[in-house]
Amino acid sequence: MAEQLVTLVTVVFGAAVMPLAARRLSVPSAALEIVYGMVLFNTVLASQPEWFELLKELGLIYLMFIAGMELSLRELQSSGRVLRYVLIPLPAFVVMPPLLHLMGLPWYLGVVLAMISAGIVIPVLKESSLLQRPLGRDILGVALAGELISILVLTLLDIFHHYGLTPHALLELLKLVALLGLAALALKLLYLAAWWHPNHVARVMRSEDPTEEGIRLVISVAFAGGLAAYAAGVEPILGSFMGGVIFSHVFKSKGRFEDKINAIGFGFLTPFFFIGVGAAFDPALLGSPQTVLLALGLTVLLLVAKLLPLLPARLFGLRGTEACGMGLLLAAPLSLLVVAGTLGQKMGLLSPSLNGMLVLTAVLASILFPMLFRLLAPRLKQDRPD
Template sequence: MHDHLFSMFLVLVGVAIIPFLARRFRVPSAALEIVYGALLFNLLLAGRPEWFALLEELGFIFLMFIAGMELDLHRIRKSGKTGWYLLISFLSFTITPLLFWSVGQPFFLGVAVAMISAGIAIPVLKELGLIKSTLGQDIIGVALTGELLSILVLTLIDAFHNHGATWGAVMEIGKLSLLFALALLALKGLYLVAWWHPDRVEKVMESEDPVEEGIRVLVTFAFAGGLLALAAGAEPILGSFLLGVVFSYVFKSRGRFEEKINALGFGFLIPFFFIGVGSRLSFSHLASLETVGIALGLTLMVLVSNLYPLLLARPLRISLREAFSMCILLSAPLSMIVVAGTLGERMGLVSPKVQGALILTALLASVVYPSLFRLLARRQESSAD
């Protein structure tokens, strides 16, 4: 019992301190949480406690639900550039895996490298005051579109891995689509009820609700998405992401409710997932020149996989310099590379050693490329002045 309390205390100390260090060194908190997990479970703790595996899974599911909630389909649709955003993501998810396959590397490794996420891009753009600029909105549009496509690709891979190129895979995808269509209808009905009772909704979404009814309902939704995916034969985290997208689409205005969601997720549950990812990093792998070399090569390939905005600068109505800046910032998909590596290892598509290289790639890309983007953004400001 005392050992469990001590290990829990060490984990929570990291959860509390890491945001301050991340702000000080201007690196993503998730990156430092992965490093902390590697140090903690390789140097101080002998093995992963049973309770930690449960909290890690809860954090994983809630991370994907929040990622789905951040996907604003209405904003993407109103941008007028949705087709170009989709084309950039589509090129990445077709050409990159084929390049890997053509040189004898696992096709799934190319898929993992092609992952796109908004988790790093949005905070960096906010920090630099570019979130409302044309370039900032285009980066967010591509990142959000790419994040949705990333999950859809992982869903297809999961279905075909479980059933092969058979009707079973088609049935799994069909069941998943049907279940989430029903979830959409249920949430639409809930929205109509809320429309008739605005005072009740305001209490949940805006006011200081002492028993946090809304948060309790939302956590239930997050894990209901995982159960729906399980019912369809898919991975739970894919379901939680898709239900997050559905929830975001139905409830467009969430007020302070969204702040509470992020506080629960990023303040408590989600760090357990990233620390858990770090706990799987073996120092023997990290000390291997081969693993480090693979990670460096994959970090470069992440950038290569995101160079397609250079080809579409004209239709996007941005300069080549701005397009290159977009390529740089899109090359920091920390959470999605980690998610892909985790799923790939679970499905047996990549070895634990390659998963370790992917995690190291995610760390390198999420430190190097945002730093380079900051440098480019400051130079552009200086030249503009």
């Protein structure tokens, strides 16, 4: 029992300290949590308890639910530039897999390098005072569209891995769509019930609710989405992501309620996932020059995958420096890179060593590219004023 408590306290202590250090260093806290997990479980702690693996999986499911909530379908629809936002991420999914295959690496690595996430984009845009500017809204639109495309690609790959190109795969895909449709209908009915009983909803949503009924409901929706996906034969994280998208689409105004949802996730559950990713990282990989060089090469390819569609910048209404800034910021999809690597290892498409290199690539990219974007931010404000 004492050993279990020591493990719990050290993990929770790291989760509490890493955001403070990350703020001082201007890097994502998730990157430091991965480093902390690698150091902790390869020097101080000898093994990972079973409950730690469970909390790691729960943290991953909840992380994807929060990622889904960040994706605002209404914002994409109202922008009037949906086609443009979708066209920018797509070429990388076509070019990168065969390119990585020609280089003698798994084609799945190319899929992963093409992925885009809004997790780091939003806070960096806020810090740079660009979120409300035209360029900031364009970057956010591309990030949201790219994140949705990335999850859809992961879903299709997961189904194909299990069933191949067979009628059964199509049946499983239709089953998943039907389950998500039922989830959307259930949430819509819940929304209508809330519309008829606004006083009860206000009591649930308000910050001083002592029983936190609303938070309990959200957590139930997050894990119910994962269960629905599992029942359909795909990874639970894909279902929780779609559950977050549906929840965000149905409940338009969340206010401080959303802060509570993020507090539960980033304050407790998701650090277990990132620290667990670091715990699974083999430190011997850092001792191999070939491995480190390959990770650096993947980091460069990650940037190339984001800059490639932006070469004809004028076609997208962007200037050269704006296209460069957008590519830099989109090239840091830390959470989704780590999630896709974890999923690829589960499916047998990546070896543990390649997944380790991908984690190292994600950490390098999430530190280097946002730093370069911050240096470019003053010029971006001059290029496109309010």
